[in-house]
Amino acid sequence: xxxxxxxxxxxxxxxxxxxxxxxxxxxxxxxxxxxxxxxxxxxxxxxxxxxxxxxxxxxxxxxxxxxxxxxxxxxxxxxxxxxxxxxxxxxxxxxxxxxxxxxxxxxxxxxxxxxxxxxxxxxxxxxxxxxxxxxxxxxxxxxxxxxxxxxxxxxxxxxxxxxxxxxxxxxxxxxxxxxxxxxxxxxxxxxxxxxxxxxxxxxxxxxxxxxxxxxxxxxxxxxxxxxxxxxxxxxxxxxxxxxxxxxxxxxxxxxxxxxxxxxxxxxxxxxxxxxxxxxxxxxx
Ligand code: NAD
Numbered sequence: 001x002x003x004x005x006x007x008x009x010x011x012x013x014x015x016x017x018x019x020x021x022x023x024x025x026x027x028x029x030x031x032x033x034x035x036x037x038x039x040x041x042x043x044x045x046x047x048x049x050x051x052x053x054x055x056x057x058x059x060x061x062x063x064x065x066x067x068x069x070x071x072x073x074x075x076x077x078x079x080x081x082x083x084x085x086x087x088x089x090x091x092x093x094x095x096x097x098x099x100x101x102x103x104x105x106x107x108x109x110x111x112x113x114x115x116x117x118x119x120x121x122x123x124x125x126x127x128x129x130x131x132x133x134x135x136x137x138x139x140x141x142x143x144x145x146x147x148x149x150x151x152x153x154x155x156x157x158x159x160x161x162x163x164x165x166x167x168x169x170x171x172x173x174x175x176x177x178x179x180x181x182x183x184x185x186x187x188x189x190x191x192x193x194x195x196x197x198x199x200x201x202x203x204x205x206x207x208x209x210x211x212x213x214x215x216x217x218x219x220x221x222x223x224x225x226x227x228x229x230x231x232x233x234x235x236x237x238x239x240x241x242x243x244x245x246x247x248x249x250x251x252x253x254x255x256x257x258x259x260x261x262x263x264x265x266x267x268x269x270x271x272x273x274x275x276x277x278x279x280x281x282x283x284x
Contacts, residue, residue: 003113003170007032007080008087009100011042011073013236013274014117015089017145020046022087023070024063024146025174030072030079039073046071049146081107085170087139089117092242097121098129105130113163115139119239120186120194120246123156133158137167140187141176143235151176154187185250186243194243197235200228201259204279211279229279233272237265237279 006022008015011033019031019042033039050064059067072079077100080086086104090096097116104114114136116126127136138154151171155164164180171178181188200214209217215227232240241262248256265271265278272278 003084003166003173004028005083006030006085006087007083007108008089009033009077009080009104010088010090010117011039012089012091013143014141014145016042016045017049017143018087018089018117018141019071020049020067020146021174021176024059024067026070027174028070028072030074030083032074032077032080035075039075043071043073049144053146077103078107080104082109083112085113085115085166087115087117089141092119092121092239094121094125094246097126101126101129101136105132111135113137113166115167117141119190120243120250122185122250123154123183124158127156127158134160135163137163138181138183138187139167139171140181140189142189149175149177150189151178152181152187152189153178154181154183156183186247190243191247194240194247195256197228197232197240198244198256198259201232201240201261204229205259205261233278233280233282235272236274237262237271241266 005028007030008019009032011031019029023029031039031042033042050067053059054061054064086108088100090100097118101114114130116123116138117140118138123136123138127133130136133156136156137159140152140154142148142150153167168178186194203209203214204211211229215230218224218227241258244256244258248258269275270277273282276282
């Protein structure tokens, strides 16, 4: 199947990045979120990101205009009824995603693929919330989407080869490199990354070093481009917490026990860059 139109559910950190790369590749995209403020913020983020690419001379002003022309916004899920694929990038919460997929299944045209950008939740379970389980798949983009090459493509147990091939082709068409992973808590990327970030949170919680100290140790000592706590702020502390809980519950293994600091930070509204404060402050 040749995909020309894309619906993206969720205009947050990941959703607006996915919209940007799809629109830049010439696809028609509808970006949906629950309120006007959220879609407007998403659109502003895209405009800012395109502006930075112009400054770096990676795209022209005409490219920016063409990309923005390909984007429509809405607060109504029903507006996605005619798209070829929906990529869901709403908050990492299983009940919420199951509900969104059940709704999408009812309103989207037959044959439309339903993909989720979930970081950790079972695609097999998400597919089970629909009557088109063979057309459900995971498309796990990396943050920030316009900069990162990988899309981890996760097949639910029910995913058909045709769905997998279509998503593989789409990923390449939008300039990404798709790599297949099996459906298991955290898949591959977050099975490895999030326990490391959780351990960094414990090290911070136990007062073994400052946030800056922990990050510098991992940057200078392991050649990581960004320290784990700054990366947690980029990902979103609520998302990190949600993923480590999925690993802990999914494997029933105490090695994944969440650091208590996640709950405190989430309760305080310190979610990282998106709220201006996490392990670090982002006053600007
Ligand atoms: P975010 O908090 O930045 O954005 C989530 C958006 O979803 C918000 O704008 C919110 O209003 C919207 N939303 C909530 N309920 C909705 C609903 N019912 N319908 C439509 N929109 C709704 O979160 P994010 O970081 O963009 O994460 C989105 C998804 O991407 C999650 O599943 C997350 O695990 C995954 N993900 C995140 C990262 C990352 O680094 N942040 C990386 C890969 C995957």
